[in-house]
Amino acid sequence: MEFTESQIERYSRHIILSEVGGKGQKKLAAAKVLIIGAGGLGSPAALYLTAAGVGTVGLVDGDVVDLSNLQRQILHTTATIGKLKVESGQAMLSALNPDVSVKIHPMNIASDNILRLIADYDLLLDGSDNFATRYLVNDACFFAKKPLISGSIFRFEGQLTTLRPNDGFPCYRCLYAEPPPAGLVPNCQEAGVLGVLAGTIGVLQAAEAVKEIVDIGESLAGSMLIYDALEMSFRRTRIPKDPTCPLCGPNPRIKDLSADYAVSCSL
Amino acid sequence: MxxxxxxxxxxxxxxxxxxxxxxxxxxxxxxxxxxxxxxxxxxxxxxxxxxxxxxxxxxxxxxxxxxxxxxxxxxxxxxxxxxxxAIAGGSPVKSHKASVAHLRFHLRFPEDKIKEPVLCKINREFPSVDTNIRRADVREKTGWMDVEFSGDAGDIEKAIEGVRKRGIIVDPIELNVVE
Incomplete structure (x- = not known):
């Protein structure tokens, strides 16, 4: 594909970066990225990927916009309260960059629909807010051989990692073998979350996505970044591939998506 | 150090x-x-x-x-x-199985709440949830107890919300099994 005059101008600050250039910008234009959850993490990630000229941005979320979302979910506005988040998000993203094809999936993902859903995309961002979805997305991405950029937030703390288990790096199950049982971890409604924190982690997910697509810099695969907003500190830990991993280890127990995920995962 | x-x-x-x-x-x-x-x-x-x-x-x-x-x-x-x-960032996992959950919580009573019959009121307000005090130390001015709540997970969540609304500090301890 060739860029138009106005596209060259729109992406000029990328194109003059030697690491990106016209070649990298074309990779972005050809990329298809699916964002799981059009909420706190998905909002800033979707905005920056759309601004960056990613060719196709998919949003999956079955929820509608609520007033209490607006403290952090910047894809939505007071005027879109009550609308489907994916529709509210699509309007915002298309207004930001009409070059981008914004695909919407107003649904909750489940083990019987996720593989079909992700087949059309080449990179995923997980911005979901519950463990059932997180493990389901991890497993589906492993089977479908799609890289996954995982972000999560709680109160003042965020975690970020890139999962590429098919390239010799760990998966989410290597990092955390099992999800916490329901009831053990307070939810955001009880515990609260700093709105800006969602922005910080969501934007870092977008940054890692751009790097994966353009294939520059050092991937976060094999490491986890931990951000503490109160201290303004970033720490990085190493995540080895777990040789006993039930999904991506040499003797896997999980061979399909029939494991015990919640039937339908709330985003 | x-x-x-x-x-x-x-x-x-x-x-x-x-x-x-x-x-x-x-x-x-x-x-x-x-x-x-x-x-x-x-x-x-x-x-x-x-x-x-x-x-x-x-x-x-x-x-x-x-x-x-x-x-x-x-x-x-x-x-x-x-x-x-591990952190997920939000809502509790929705389970579609109707089952009895046993969840344990550590309740800490601030000084001004120490004399209130909180659990008794919770039992009356949420009759589908059983409470069982497993460990406790209640003194003149401070008190804590480890309480097991049994019942539907959603009902337990509402009961816990009720405890919190009464000014008690609640921390989850552990989830046992689903029967």
């Missing part, structure tokens, strides 16, 4: 502190020593059998102790240890 990084979810137990110091020769003794300073911390990190919970990772400097010597990983002066639990 060993520096230990405390994650946000556990900070209510350390008086809000994100970094604490302790003396310990290995991870196991570090957990015990921390629990001495901050009672209840061990229960949050380890399961009933004393094993580190599968959704809690402990890093010595930047390395995961699961891939070193686990709980017996040796510590030396100046080491930095981070406790990092």
């Amino acid at each position: 060993i520096k230990v990084r405390i994650p946000t979810p556990l900070r209510p137990l350390t008086g809000g502190k994100g970094e604490v110091e302790t003396q310990a020769s290995d991870i196991q003794s570090m957990i015990e020593s921390l629990n001495g300073q901050f009672p209840g911390l061990k229960d949050r990190i380890c399961d009933g059998g004393g094993e580190i919970r599968r959704f809690v990772n402990i890093y010595l400097n930047e390395e995961d102790i699961r891939f070193m010597n686990g709980k017996t990983t040796a510590l030396k002066d100046g080491d930095e240890v981070s406790i990092v639990p």
Whole structure:
């Protein structure tokens, strides 16, 4: 594909970066990225990927916009309260960059629909807010051989990692073998979350996505970044591939998506 | 001295502190020593059998102790240890199975609430949820109890919300089984 005059101008600050250039910008234009959850993490990630000229941005979320979302979910506005988040998000993203094809999936993902859903995309961002979805997305991405950029937030703390288990790096199950049982971890409604924190982690997910697509810099695969907003500190830990991993280890127990995920995962 | 990084979810137990110091020769003794300073911390990190919970990772400097010597990983002066639990960022997992859940919570009563018959009121307000006091220490001015709530997980959540609304500080301890 060739860029138009106005596209060259729109992406000029990328194109003059030697690491990106016209070649990298074309990779972005050809990329298809699916964002799981059009909420706190998905909002800033979707905005920056759309601004960056990613060719196709998919949003999956079955929820509608609520007033209490607006403290952090910047894809939505007071005027879109009550609308489907994916529709509210699509309007915002298309207004930001009409070059981008914004695909919407107003649904909750489940083990019987996720593989079909992700087949059309080449990179995923997980911005979901519950463990059932997180493990389901991890497993589906492993089977479908799609890289996954995982972000999560709680109160003042965020975690970020890139999962590429098919390239010799760990998966989410290597990092955390099992999800916490329901009831053990307070939810955001009880515990609260700093709105800006969602922005910080969501934007870092977008940054890692751009790097994966353009294939520059050092991937976060094999490491986890931990951000503490109160201290303004970033720490990085190493995540080895777990040789006993039930999904991506040499003797896997999980061979399909029939494991015990919640039937339908709330985003 | 060993520096230990405390994650946000556990900070209510350390008086809000994100970094604490302790003396310990290995991870196991570090957990015990921390629990001495901050009672209840061990229960949050380890399961009933004393094993580190599968959704809690402990890093010595930047390395995961699961891939070193686990709980017996040796510590030396100046080491930095981070406790990092899995976080998802939001709502509780929706389960579609109707089942009886047994959830344990640590209830702390502030001084002005110590005389209120909170559990009795909760029992009346949420008759589908059973409460069972497993451990308690109630004194003139302070009090805590470990209470097991049994019933539908959603109803338990509402009952806990009711306890919190009455000014009691509630921390989850452990989820046992689904029957």
